[in-house]
Amino acid sequence: MSTALDQALNATNPLSDIANKVVKGERISRADAIRLYQSDDLVSIGAMAEFARMRKAGPGREKYVYYIHNMHLNPTNYCMETCRFCSYANPEDQKRAYTWTVDKVLEEAGKGAALGIREIHMVGGLNPACDLNYYEEVMSALRKSFPHIHIKAMTAVEIDYLANLEGISVEETLERLIKAGLQSMPGGGAEIFDEAVRERMAVKKTPAERWLHIHGAAHKLGLKTNATMLTGIGESIENKVDHVLLLREQQDKTGGFMCFIPLKCYYDGTNIADEVKEPTGYDILKDVAISRLLLDNFDHIKAYWIQLGESLAQVAFSFGADDMDGTILEEKITHAAGTKTPLQLAKESLEYQIASAGYIPVERDTVYNIVRVCEPVTETGMPQPLKPLELTPTV
Numbered sequence: 001m002s003t004a005l006d007q008a009l010n011a012t013n014p015l016s017d018i019a020n021k022v023v024k025g026e027r028i029s030r031a032d033a034i035r036l037y038q039s040d041d042l043v044s045i046g047a048m049a050e051f052a053r054m055r056k057a058g059p060g061r062e063k064y065v066y067y068i069h070n071m072h073l074n075p076t077n078y079c080m081e082t083c084r085f086c087s088y089a090n091p092e093d094q095k096r097a098y099t100w101t102v103d104k105v106l107e108e109a110g111k112g113a114a115l116g117i118r119e120i121h122m123v124g125g126l127n128p129a130c131d132l133n134y135y136e137e138v139m140s141a142l143r144k145s146f147p148h149i150h151i152k153a154m155t156a157v158e159i160d161y162l163a164n165l166e167g168i169s170v171e172e173t174l175e176r177l178i179k180a181g182l183q184s185m186p187g188g189g190a191e192i193f194d195e196a197v198r199e200r201m202a203v204k205k206t207p208a209e210r211w212l213h214i215h216g217a218a219h220k221l222g223l224k225t226n227a228t229m230l231t232g233i234g235e236s237i238e239n240k241v242d243h244v245l246l247l248r249e250q251q252d253k254t255g256g257f258m259c260f261i262p263l264k265c266y267y268d269g270t271n272i273a274d275e276v277k278e279p280t281g282y283d284i285l286k287d288v289a290i291s292r293l294l295l296d297n298f299d300h301i302k303a304y305w306i307q308l309g310e311s312l313a314q315v316a317f318s319f320g321a322d323d324m325d326g327t328i329l330e331e332k333i334t335h336a337a338g339t340k341t342p343l344q345l346a347k348e349s350l351e352y353q354i355a356s357a358g359y360i361p362v363e364r365d366t367v368y369n370i371v372r373v374c375e376p377v378t379e380t381g382m383p384q385p386l387k388p389l390e391l392t393p394t395v
């Protein structure tokens with residue numbers, strides 16, 4: 001056990017009762033999580049989260065940090081909504097608006113396919129020109145042209161929008177998209193579930209209950225999904241804890257979430273910076289660690305390097321994160337809002353980031369089948385492949 005965890009468990013530590021629950025594998029409560037957020041003892045919180053991460057990983061995998069060779073596709077940035085924190089899409093800003101044809105989606109996907117990607121992560125704005133038929137065509141075409149590439153696409157908000165546009169249930173919408181080629185769903189659009197924050201931020205889309213229902217419906221249809229939380233939009237500690245607890249409750253019911261991804265807002269192109277507190281690195285590490293501790297039924301917590309930057313993502317591995325996301329190739333949404341991270345990282349660079357932080361890089365597929373495990377950093381400073389494994393996709 002680490003020295004830091006020993007100190008957290010010491011009876012003189014005000015957090016020792018929570019540390020004891022963590023070590024015994026007991027579920028921590030709302031009140032526990034609020035106390036963790038209120039504490040300045042980041043070292044103890046990190047030590048508890050690291051312990052929880054290693055136990056969740058299982059014997060022999062304690063130091064694994066996952067990544068995927070993937071690309072992002074954003075077929076349209078035109079959106080009927082006007083969430084105040086969004087710099088990506090705005091119906092008033094027609095000059096920047098674009099909508100790709102099916103052929104253009106294929107052309108862009110082809111660039112990733114040529115580089116050997118395993119996953120397409122596709123999300124976009126709520127655009128009436130991109131209806132259910134459009135996405136059925138896009139997914140069928142992707143499936144036909146690149147049958148070996150997994151399609152992770154459509155946030156719950158997009159599913160909700162398409163179902164309403166079509167006048168059908170979310171279940172039927174999902175079934176049609178699955179038939180066309182959808183294989184899993186990303187976790188976007190959850191933002192913060194609290195209604196008062198959503199109202200201040202003009203978030204009219206898919207409220208908490210509906211967002212959770214759509215993920216539950218997807219799980220029942222056999223899709224794995226992810227979940228997110230957006231911070232830096234005027235939320236309180238309680239709002240964050242309640243958001244994560246709603247995800248834990250949903251996971252207890254339907255069990256299809258793979259990964260939780262804490263996100264932070266960037267403010268370029270928005271008018272909210274003066275009325276909200278921007279999360280610091282300290283806040284982000286707490287979000288990572290406390291979500292690892294609360295979400296005892298989620299296998300993975302992601303340090304999304306495109307938002308955190310590579311350095312903070314590396315630190316987050318010691319605070320409960322075990323996934324760095326992917327090579328991405330091109331990302332438009334966070335870059336529209338001002339992040340300065342590079343637009344792509346080569347696999348070798350991601351592996352180096354993970355290994356140089358003291359962890360073992362593991363290339364995965366979308367649903368966390370292991371593709372390749374790398375040895376710890378070698379004399380050359382680069383990790384080496386340890387065990388190329390045969391891939392057996394489960395979805």
Ligand code: SF4
Pocket residue numbers: 079080081082083086087088089090124125126157205
């Ligand atoms: S956050 Fe999503 S729903 Fe809101 S304006 Fe941006 S693209 Fe549209």
